[in-house]
Ligand code: SAH
C-alpha cells in the first residue's frame with residue numbers, strides 16, 4: 001500500500017491538485033468502474049480480444065455496469081457464458097467500501113466510505129417531498145481551509161478517482177434499490193435511439209446530485225468531469241445535467257470550462273459580501289476576489305433565468321448576517337445582472353468551530369431583505385442533525401469509535 005501521507009500537500013491559497021495514480025490491486029485485476037466505454041475497449045483489446053470483439057464487449061459491459069448496476073460479470077446474461085470467467089479473472093466491478101451507514105429520523109442517510117487504499121470520505125442522501133438529493137464528495141479533505149467548514153480543517157489527502165466519484169452514486173442506487181430492471185423503467189425520448197432514454201423522476205428516490213460533499217470539485221476537474229459524464233450518459237446512469245449541481249468556493253479560472261465541458265448547474269459558495277470578511281472565512285478570496293468571481297458567474301455558460309446560479313450563504317452570527325450585508329448582497333447580484341437564487345444555510349457548528357449560527361430572527365430578517373428585492377432566498381432547514389449530516393462531521397465522529405465497533409455496524413449496512 002503506497003504511503004499517501006508522504007504526498008506533498010498543496011498550499012491554502014494556491015493549491016495544486018494532487019494527482020495520484022490509482023492504487024493497483026494486490027491480485028492484479030483492474031477495476032472497471034469510472035472508465036468510459038473506449039477505455040474499457042482498450043483494456044479488453046490489451047487482454048487479447050481483437051478490436052471488433054473488444055468494442056462489442058465493451059459496449060455490453062458498459063451498459064451492465066453503469067446502466068443496470070451489475071456488480072458481477074456472471075449477471076451479464078447477454079455475454080457468452082465462456083466469456084464471463086475470462087472477465088472475472090482479469091477485471092473487477094468496484095464500489096467504495098461502506099465503513100458506516102446512518103439513517104436519520106428525518107429520512108436523511110449518511111455513509112462513511114473508504115477508498116481501497118484506506119482513506120475515509122462521506123456521502124449524504126437528503127430526501128424531501130419533491131426530490132431526493134445525493135451529496136457527493138470530490139476529494140478526501142480539502143486544500144482551501146474555509147474557516148467555518150469542518151472539511152477545511154483536514155488536509156487534502158488526495159483527489160478521488162472518477163470511479164470513486166461515480167461509485168458514490170452507484171452505491172446509493174444499490175442501497176436505495178434503484179437500478180432499472182429493464183427498459184420498462186425508461187422514458188424513451190426518441191424511439192430510434194435508445195441512448196437518449198432518461199430516467200423519469202416519478203417514483204424515484206434519487207433524482208438530483210450535488211457536488212457538495214468533501215472537497216473542491218473544480219480542483220479535481222478532470223476526474224469530476226469523467227465521473228459526471230458517466231452519470232449523465234443515457235446509456236450510463238442517465239441523470240439529466242439539469243438535475244446535477246456543482247458547488248465551488250470560487251475557482252474562477254475553471255468556471256467557464258465547467259459550464260462548457262460538463263454543463264451542469266452552478267452553485268457558488270459566496271458567504272460574504274466584503275473583502276475583509278470573505279478573505280477571512282473563504283481564504284481563496286485573497287486570490288480570486290468577489291468582483292472577479294461575480295464576473296465569472298455572469299459569464300457562466302448556460303446560466304439563464306430558467307437555470308439560475310445558486311449563491312450559498314452560510315449564516316454566521318455577527319460575522320456576515322447584518323441588514324447591511326443583505327442589502328450589499330442584493331446590490332452585487334443586481335450590479336452583475338445575475339440570474340440568481342440565494343440559499344441561506346444556518347451554520348452547522350462543530351466542536352472547536354470559531355463561529356456560531358445566526359439567531360433565527362436574524363436569518364429571517366436577512367432572508368426578507370433579499371426576498372423583498374425580488375431574489376428567491378430560501379432558508380435551508382438543517383437535515384439529519386441527529387446523525388451529524390454536515391460536511392466533514394461523520395468522519396470525525398467515526399474516528400473516535402473502535403475499529404471493531406465500526407466493523408460490526410458496517411456489516412449489513414448496505415441493506416439497512
Ligand atoms: N468546496 C465546495 C463544495 C463543498 S462544500 C464549496 O465550498 O462550495 C459545500 C457547501 O457546504 C458549501 O457551501 C459550504 O460552505 C457548506 N458548508 C461547509 N461547512 C458548513 C457548516 N459547518 N455549516 C453549514 N454549511 C457548511
Ligand code: SF4
Pocket residue numbers: 142143144145146149150151152153213214215216249269
Ligand atoms: Fe473546501 Fe468547500 Fe469546505 Fe471550503 S467549504 S474548505 S472549499 S469543502
